[in-house]
C-alpha cells in the first residue's frame with residue numbers, strides 16, 4: 001500500500017469476498033467473522049433483502065443532492081424516529097456526532113459539553129474533541145474549547161451538570177474505550193441531572209445501536225430518553241450512512257442553511273438502510289437476545305474462568321473479553337486469524353467481539369470455542 005497514508009497498521013491480507021457470515025482473503029483462506037467490519041455488517045455479507053434494495057436503487061438513480069424532496073429519506077426517518085423526533089442524514093458516526101454537537105450548542109445558546117474519559121465519538125475536530133482518549137487527540141491541538149471530561153460511571157460527573165452546561169454526550173457501553181458497561185442507576189442519574197438543569201442529553205449509539213445489544217438502541221435497556229441520538233455503522237450494513245435523531249423541539253435551530261452535506265442521505269445508502277430497518281423487527285431482536293443468552297452462558301462458564309481472562313463485559317452481541325496484560329491482545333487476534341476467526345481489539349488489552357447479528361448459534365459457539373482454545 002505504497003501510496004496510501006499509513007494511518008492504519010493493517011493485517012497482511014485483503015478480504016476480497018464475503019458470503020453469509022464468512023470472508024475469504026486473497027490467499028484463498030476463509031474466516032468466520034466476529035467483527036462485522038467493526039460493527040457494521042450486522043446482516044452479514046449476502047443479505048438478499050438489502051442486496052435487492054440496493055440493486056433496484058442503483059438501476060434508478062444514485063445521487064441527487066439534498067435540494068429536492070426525498071421519499072427514501074422520509075421512509076428511513078419514519079422507521080428511525082418516534083412521533084416526537086426528526087432525523088438528519090449524514091455519512092458516518094463522526095458526522096452524526098458533529099451534527100449533534102453543533103445542534104446542542106445552537107439550541108442551548110451555551111458552549112460547555114461534558115464528555116467522558118474512554119469515550120469515543122469520532123475523528124473530525126468536533127467529535128475528536130469530545131473523545132476521551134488523549135492518544136487520539138495528541139498533536140491535533142488546539143481542539144474545540146469548552147469540553148469537560150469526567151470519569152465514566154463516577155457520581156462526580158453528575159455533580160458537574162448545572163444550568164451553564166449545553167450538553168452531555170455518552171455511550172451507554174463505551175466501545176472503542178474497552179467495552180465498558182454504563183451502570184444503569186448512574187446513567188439515570190446523569191439523565192435526571194440533565195433534565196433538572198435543562199441540559200441536552202446526547203447518546204451516541206453509533207456502535208451500540210441497530211440491534212447490536214438486542215434492542216434497536218441500547219439505551220432502551222437502561223430506561224433512558226435522550227434528547228439526541230446518533231447512529232451510523234450498522235444502519236447501512238456497509239454503505240456509508242449516519243443519522244442524528246433529535247427531538248422535534250430542535251427543528252427551529254436546524255433550519256435551511258444551518259447545516260448540510262452533499263452525500264448525506266444519498267439514495268444508495270438509504271436503500272440499504274430500508275433493507276436493514278425492515279428486518280430489524282421485534283422478532284429479529286428477540287432472536288438476537290436468545291442467541292446472546294447462549295453466548296453469555298458460554299462466556300461465563302467456559303471463558304471467564306480461564307487464567308488469561310480478567311473480566312468479560314458488554315451486552316447482547318457486543319462483547320469485551322479482558323485479557324491479562326501478559327498476553328497482548330494483538331497476539332491473540334493473530335492466532336485466532338490462523339485458526340480462521342476474525343476478531344477485534346479495544347482499549348486496555350480487550351478482545352472485542354462484534355459478530356454479525358444473523359450468525360447462527362452453532363457458528364457463534366464454534367467461534368467461541370476457537371477463542372477458548374487460544375486463550376487457554
Ligand SMILES: Cc1ncc(COP(=O)(O)O)c(C=O)c1O
Pocket residue numbers: 091092093094095097120121122123171175176204205206207208232233
Ligand atoms: C461510539 C462511536 N461513535 C462514533 C464513531 C465514529 O464513527 P465513524 O467511524 O463512522 O466516523 C465510532 C466508531 O467506531 C464509535 O464507535
